[in-house]
Amino acid sequence: MYTVVIIEDDPMITRLNRRYVEQDSRFAVVQTFSAAHPALFWLQRNPIDLIILDVYMPQMSGTELLMQLRAKGVDADVIMVTSANDAKTVNDAVRLGAVDYLVKPFAYERFQQALEVFCRRRESVQRDSFSQDALDHTLFRQTAPAPSAAPPKGLQSQTLARIEAYLRAAPDERHTSDEIASHVGLSVVTVRRYMNYLTDRQIIGSEMDYRTGGRPCLVYFLRQ
Known part of the structure; x- marks a missing residue:
């Protein structure tokens, strides 16, 4: 903290x-x-x-x-x-x-x-080294996201901050909706709505994980 x-x-x-x-x-x-x-x-x-x-x-x-x-x-x-x-x-x-x-x-x-x-x-600044893209994005903000707007109706700023804080605590990991819901105390349906919003704003990315051995699972990750 x-x-x-x-x-x-x-x-x-x-x-x-x-x-x-x-x-x-x-x-x-x-x-x-x-x-x-x-x-x-x-x-x-x-x-x-x-x-x-x-x-x-x-x-x-x-x-x-x-x-x-x-x-x-x-x-x-x-x-x-x-x-x-x-x-x-x-x-x-x-x-x-x-x-x-x-x-x-x-x-x-x-x-x-x-x-x-x-x-x-x-x-x-905790990284061992920087690529130029990382420098531009994290230090000089040349490619940083546009200024944050208020979330659309039905989404709460405080809840959004909780989800983002959880994702940023492990920035290199992939997360399922179920895992996020369990850690932040929300329903899976609610988490998916917030993840869709973050994906649309290009704060996070998503991909299908086919390594589960069963049905493929959608996972989310922070964009670097």
Whole structure:
């Protein structure tokens, strides 16, 4: 599970960001801060995976805080969530290693996409080596899927996230509908509807497995 810290001076936005993060079972919010100095002190002593960071805050701006964190060797990934949209702030954040930049207000689906990009990057850097296609897809996003839209009527974002999390836990394996249903606590019929949706969006692929010795079985796999 990825650990998350939220640094935001607006309590309402903090609660909203926390709810968005915790709808994805791959993440846990371990701390929140409303000002930069306490966050800087805490993060130097507590390694975490991801920071959700605002720009406009008391004591110092989010980009100034990010500069301080990098100078002190804190290498957590950062997603900027802010109303600041001027070119200098955006460029500074990217230069300091922000993996995504969300301008308020934004839809939940855009936040979900940012988390997905973070997970894809984290999973990719665990490889021993990269092909050019893997670099383009996982790091530079030249061939990444289009921004995530809300699932069609009858499909739930939270359920979709649970299924994707299960598949990403074993990205090189093939899975049957029965196996997925058993692990995520859904009916096989329901799982198939979600798998059809993920297949249509080219997030997963499918193929017939003829090695069962009996009736061929349809299996699903993550696209690399």
